[in-house]
Amino acid sequence: MARHDARNWHDCTKMIGLLSLVTSVIMHGAAGQRVKVEPEVLSYPGQSVNLRCAFTDATGIQLTMVTWIYEPKEGDRINIAVFHPNFQPNYPDSPVKGRVSFTTSPPNLASPSIQITDVKMTDEGKYICEYATYPSGNEQGITFLVMLAKPRNSASIVTVVAGTKPAVVARCESADGRPAAQISWVTTANGNATTGSKLAGDNTVTVTSEYRMVPTAADNGKDISCVVTHRTQTKAESFKLKLAVEYPPQVTIVGYDNNWYVGRTNVVLTCEATANPMPLHVTWKTLTGEMPETVVINQKTLTVLKVDESVNNTFVCEVKNRLGVGKDQVTAMVREPSVNSSNAGVVAGAVIGSLLALLLVAALIAVLVTRNRRQQQGYRANGGKDMKSRIFGGGKKASKNGTGGGAGSGGIGGGNNNGPIYVYSENSAHQGLAEKNNHHQPLTMGGRPEVVATTPTAQDILLSNELDEAERRKFDELEEEEERYDHFAGGAPILQLRPPHDQDDMIGGYLDDDMESQRDGSVISRTAVYV
Template sequence: MARHDARNWHDCSKMTGLLCLVLSILVQYGASGQRVKVEPEVLSYPGQTVNLRCAFTDPTGIQLTMVTWIYEPRDGERINIAVFHPNFDPNYPDSPVRGRVSFKPTPPVLASPSIQITDVQMTDEGKYICEYATYPIGNEQGITYLVMLAKPRNMATIVTVVAGTKTVTVAKCESVDGRPAAQISWVTTANGNGTTVSKPGADNTVTVNSEYRMVPTAADNGKDISCVVTHRTQVKAESYPLKLAVQYAPQVTIVGYDNNWYVGRTNVLLTCQANGNPVPLSVMWKTMSGEMPDTVQINGNELKVLKVDDAVNTTFVCEVKNRIGTGRDQITAMVREPSVNPSNAGVVAGAVIGSLLALLLVAALIAVLVTRSRRQQQGYRANGGSDMKTRIFGGGKKASKNGTSGGTGSGGVGGGNNNGPIYVYDENSSHQGLAEKNNHHQPLTIGGRPEVVATTPTAQDILLSNELDDAERRKFDELEEDERYDHFSGGAPILQLRPPHDQEDIMGEYLDDDMESQRDGSVISRTAVYV
């Protein structure tokens, strides 16, 4: 039914839209209410044979008298093309289809008088009416539309235009010799509109021309545009993709200037980039001053400055030409004084490494000072002077519980018992040796009576003298590390005193009562004998 309505609308193209719609509704309503049954529409291509069927479905109580087929062209009057009366032979009056039309079957049957048209032509398109003469209800009819189809030749082309300010045609699409007329539409992102015009073609066909019109710009060049053709003979719409072709003068841009041209900089490069349609033909570099500096080399669209100096403190211009016109761009170079430190990465790295080394050196120095301070707190050093001094090598261990230690008895100085002999080292002696050895006693007067004090040699004296027996060597070796001498400085030996926690092992209070500290860090005995 929809196709039938479309056909009615097409045939009423010269009438107003409202009137055509009313007629289409009336025709369809009348056809559906008649007893004469026909096909609403028959499609055919030129040269084919078509069958137009007709039948009277319910002849009860009705007398069928005669049937007539009438042809009504799209633009013309009705013409009888075939007549049949049961009492006579079929008749085919003069018509455009005479000789090609006949009743089927043969002989015809009044209840179903279908006709056949051979070698149909495009001009055979139109209405075909099967009309019955009956009694007593009068004439009854049914209408069939014969639609002739012709597949069109479709094509689409691009029109090359120049960018401007006027509306021009940029693309064309054409559907030639189609039947019925094709429908053309455009698909694109360009800002324009399509216009369509139809005109009669050969053998009752229709040719449709469509154009896409717009104001072209350089930005539209290369944009996609498609012509879409829809036709009844095609299974689906056909699309013809194109690209807009807009010609324009070159658009030029100079790149490469970083605003850091300083005196002495080498191999700086400027590039002249240009795009245009058609492709630019020539590139020319020049300066606003008219003279190109000697340190400049030009190679096509590249300008290289071999060495920056005051001569390149100018404006460089790049001109590009094509058939449409000329485009240009310019850049003004500002030459600066050379930077003091163009790159201080190495300086920074050196400073960081130097700082780390300095910190490590300071840390090592502090560690040494702390270690030395701790050692000085545990013992005293001799000042290394030239004066003769007496040093205490060490006392004996605690006496046994019965008070015997192999010494001189209990009558020591200050009430203490000196467990071993005290030796005197004479620095000024020509012998540079021991004043007394092997428990040689020397007199000493204390409190008006003579006392005997044994002098003890220093560790250096004992070691140098090689007179230590095996027992004394084992005793010396068994001394703790803190009880030995650190080293000797100057001419006099250095005594490492026992730490405070070992003073309990020293017999008596000799050391506490007898030793006296000096300003240079050394200690001397109050009871020492000086020679």
């Protein structure tokens, strides 16, 4: 039972101690807020800095003494300045002795700020302004002095040879800076960066970064940038570089179009090469060992002045640099001569000219056929026998039938006119034409003078004496056929039907459409009545 009580007493004592500690921390935190300082002060080497400190509310508290303490990042605390109202300010031995002092003389407990001149990088650290008070005890405020040093930034490319192992291709450095700089890389190359830093004796930092990758020929000339960010810079500093990867020549021959035919001129092959360093020497050769006489070489170009069987060969281009040799080859196949593009225009012109000539001939034939048809229609409309009689002064049929003006009754000769006779009145539109060609005698019918006429197309030709000997022979053959037809028909008279008087102006069209050819070669009228 006594043991149990002792254990309970121990637990209570422990809880009371913990509660007292918490209360003390809370009270100390509340009291510490009354010492006002700047959380951070920035400075460059060689400058002077002021570290301000003040006790804002001393009501009910007696301020006894103030002490400034320096606490480096590595090392023990050191008093650097002490002030008591009853004594003179005191500056104990410290790294800042001779450069530290109170800003007011004599110092004031309510505002005991200090100044440090000609600050050094080693002065960076924590500075504590601590008050000794009664009855609260010690109260303090802490200021961090941050020393800045603008770094010297640089970047460079490392020239490497293409291979299969990772290598450093670029370096970037930010030297003697404070605080340490941050370095990053921007590139499309496939690699990664490694970064390290080094602290100098004056507390500055040098940061170095290297970019590593497996270099290939395709990476040569790619962009890569080193970006340095530092607290002393208003913006990041960027260094734009290009990768330098050395590799042997890579060669390609261009210009062969697989259309080398005999007689073709001025065909060119070009040897294109990429390399780093740039190629120093270009050589053309053939697999047979002999270069054709029609070939002209000018550094990277090979020109064939005229294609013949001698260039039916394999051409090789070799390019060298200090890392090696690259080559490419093209086998030329010489073909038979073909129609080149320059003759295409001539051929096209000939074809078009031929087509135009054919069209012209076809048009001419069409005109002649149309004219011949119109003449034949005119011959049928006017009666070939009667026309020939009037043109050639009678002929065989005229002598037989007696087509003279005084024969027979009715005013028409007593001859047998098998073909229908059409007459125009005095008001006919072609009367002038009939009177102009008046080498035949006018006929009378019904006691009124009539003028025999035909359609203008045939009549103009017949009555203007433009018929040649061939056409005369055609008329003779036509006359003989009509004579045979007369014997066959028995010489029966024909009753002619005339169009009405008010349709005289349509006689031309009527004549052309009225005549019809027969199988025996004769021509008869569709509207005439034969008796």
